[in-house]
Amino acid sequence: MTSQTLSGKQAVLQAIPDHPAIKALLAWKREALADAKFEFGELTLTIDSEEIRAACSTLRSAGYNFFEDMTAVDWLPLSPRFQLSYHLLSFAFKERIRLRVMVEDSDPEIDSITPVWPGANYFEREVFDLFGIRFGGHPDLRRIMMPDDWEGYPLRKDYPVEGYR
Amino acid sequence: MSANPGATVVDLPASASAGARRMILNMGPQHPSMHGVLHLIVEIDGEVIVSVKPDVGYLHTGIEKTCEAKFYQQVVPLTDRINYLDPLSNNLCYCLAVEKLLGLEIPARAQWIRVLLTELSRLNSHLIWLGTHAMDIGALTVFLYTFREREDILRLFEAVSGQRMMTSYFRIGGLAMEPPLDWLDRVAAFVRAFPEKIDEYSNLLTGNPIFINRLKGVGYLSAEDAVALGVSGPPLRASGVDIDLRRDMPYSSYEKFQFQVPTSTEGDTWARYEVRLVEMRESTKIVQQALEGMPDGPIKADAPKIVLPDREKMKTQMEALIHHFKIVTEGFDVPAGEVYQGIECGHGIMGYHVVSDGTAKPYRVHMRYPSFATLQALETMCKGRLIADLVAVVGSIDIVLGEIDR
Numbered sequence: 001m002t003s004q005t006l007s008g009k010q011a012v013l014q015a016i017p018d019h020p021a022i023k024a025l026l027a028w029k030r031e032a033l034a035d036a037k038f039e040f041g042e043l044t045l046t047i048d049s050e051e052i053r054a055a056c057s058t059l060r061s062a063g064y065n066f067f068e069d070m071t072a073v074d075w076l077p078l079s080p081r082f083q084l085s086y087h088l089l090s091f092a093f094k095e096r097i098r099l100r101v102m103v104e105d106s107d108p109e110i111d112s113i114t115p116v117w118p119g120a121n122y123f124e125r126e127v128f129d130l131f132g133i134r135f136g137g138h139p140d141l142r143r144i145m146m147p148d149d150w151e152g153y154p155l156r157k158d159y160p161v162e163g164y165r
Numbered sequence: 166m167s168a169n170p171g172a173t174v175v176d177l178p179a180s181a182s183a184g185a186r187r188m189i190l191n192m193g194p195q196h197p198s199m200h201g202v203l204h205l206i207v208e209i210d211g212e213v214i215v216s217v218k219p220d221v222g223y224l225h226t227g228i229e230k231t232c233e234a235k236f237y238q239q240v241v242p243l244t245d246r247i248n249y250l251d252p253l254s255n256n257l258c259y260c261l262a263v264e265k266l267l268g269l270e271i272p273a274r275a276q277w278i279r280v281l282l283t284e285l286s287r288l289n290s291h292l293i294w295l296g297t298h299a300m301d302i303g304a305l306t307v308f309l310y311t312f313r314e315r316e317d318i319l320r321l322f323e324a325v326s327g328q329r330m331m332t333s334y335f336r337i338g339g340l341a342m343e344p345p346l347d348w349l350d351r352v353a354a355f356v357r358a359f360p361e362k363i364d365e366y367s368n369l370l371t372g373n374p375i376f377i378n379r380l381k382g383v384g385y386l387s388a389e390d391a392v393a394l395g396v397s398g399p400p401l402r403a404s405g406v407d408i409d410l411r412r413d414m415p416y417s418s419y420e421k422f423q424f425q426v427p428t429s430t431e432g433d434t435w436a437r438y439e440v441r442l443v444e445m446r447e448s449t450k451i452v453q454q455a456l457e458g459m460p461d462g463p464i465k466a467d468a469p470k471i472v473l474p475d476r477e478k479m480k481t482q483m484e485a486l487i488h489h490f491k492i493v494t495e496g497f498d499v500p501a502g503e504v505y506q507g508i509e510c511g512h513g514i515m516g517y518h519v520v521s522d523g524t525a526k527p528y529r530v531h532m533r534y535p536s537f538a539t540l541q542a543l544e545t546m547c548k549g550r551l552i553a554d555l556v557a558v559v560g561s562i563d564i565v566l567g568e569i570d571r
Contacts, residue, residue: 119395
């Protein structure tokens with residue numbers, strides 16, 4: 001592995017073509033990998049938002065067996081507005097990768113990855129609760145932190161830190 | 166999902182009489198065995214658990230949102246309040262993430278003291294787990310013993326940081342201050358005496374027939390389910406998955422320490438008890454190694470624009486005073502990018518995901534806390550078992566609501 005910064009799909013594919021995650025994704029569907037980046041010693045793979053569930057199950061079979069974390073970042077006023085970051089850990093390679101998916105502002109929805117990792121359940125509920133992004137195929141998509149009748153999504157950037165008064 | 170040994174198979178609403186016996190029981194949020202404000206909506210059929218639905222969020226304070234309005238260095242005290250039983254692990258994980266963004270080199274002495282304190286913090290966490298877990302089962306005495314040692318650890322924290330629980334001792338770029346002169350000797354005295362104390366706990370519990378009967382074979386979790394549900398830390402290792410980030414993806418010089426990672430293949434509540442007991446012994450060894458090999462040198466990185474200057478310098482040197490003023494009033498800019506730092510805390514894999522947009526305030530901070538994921542496995546462990554087992558299982562996964570609700 002290299003310690004320098006590699007930005008762009010081309011640069012990453014050239015420098016680390018043998019990386020197990022990249023190899024598995026390319027073998028499965030070359031066009032699903034939209035972008036790649038290697039920075040701060042961490043590999044980020046941008047996945048087409050339609051393909052996230054299939055990409056996760058591909059990576060799971062490629063050795064990235066542990067779903068560690070997922071969350072969203074609100075890039076208001078950029079478009080697409082929401083970034084979803086999935087962190088997957090491989091117990092075999094002792095390595096972590098990040099999957100990045102961009103979601104549009106209007107009616108944000110993406111496939112749930114709970115069929116691949118049931119452990120993603122609460123994490124997706126949290127993102128739904130605090131960002132208002134819906135997860136298709138989620139078994140129990142309810143608010144988790146805020147009261148059920150809460151209005152608004154607190155972690156969006158247009159939601160004031162002190163809340164609405 | 167694999168079968169839970171010893172569990173009663175409850176048939177789902179087949180007959181009207183079965184439905185009539187069903188009852189919904191709210192356990193918590195105010196309940197002595199719920200370790201805080203855990204609220205479980207339990208569906209029971211007689212004494213047998215049909216389903217468990219945790220309802221969390223009672224302690225939600227929006228720490229992730231608050232972080233976005235603070236300077237990077239002001240986030241450190243917020244992290245203490247998340248997992249309040251293991252405060253220094255929180256500090257460490259956040260500082261490591263921001264230091265990765267900044268590309269800071271941390272001096273060896275600071276790293277060693279960080280390891281030493283994180284292990285003491287792990288002991289603190291495990292002692293509370295053991296005391297409360299045993300108390301839930303009915304062994305009240307152990308609680309008094311473990312809190313006696315916990316008090317010693319809290320005094321060590323107080324001596325070094327001025328605070329017993331909300332330490333905020335690790336700062337971005339190093340430590341807050343040099344430990345007091347006799348502090349390392351006090352730690353040495355503590356770890357010398359501690360292995361014997363673990364024997365005391367073990368004498369009270371390991372051969373205790375009530376404790377054994379309540380724990381053995383209860384709350385079984387297979388390795389497969391544990392990984393799928395995101396369980397980490399001692400519960401995962403007790404299910405036979407040998408992973409510990411301290412050893413496998415070392416941070417803060419952990420690669421220079423020798424320790425064993427205990428595992429068990431039983432996967433039940435008893436296995437989790439045994440794994441944590443051995444972990445306490447291993448932590449003591451790490452503290453001992455840290456004391457023996459404690460390097461000399463600075464405790465802060467050489468980065469005057471990020472790390473606050475010494476008080477002495479601040480009062481005598483113009484430049485240090487300017488840096489001090491700038492850091493306190495304006496913070497420091499952190500290069501744009503996103504990082505994720507995972508560490509092994511007392512409960513499992515803790516992770517901080519920090520996104521920077523190049524300003525002095527974090528654009529987004531997200532925390533992955535082990536109890537949040539582990540809670541999802543509760544139903545798998547309890548389904549078909551007696552309601553009394555639920556208390557044992559909740560105790561064995563060592564839950565802290567502060568880290569679930571954040």
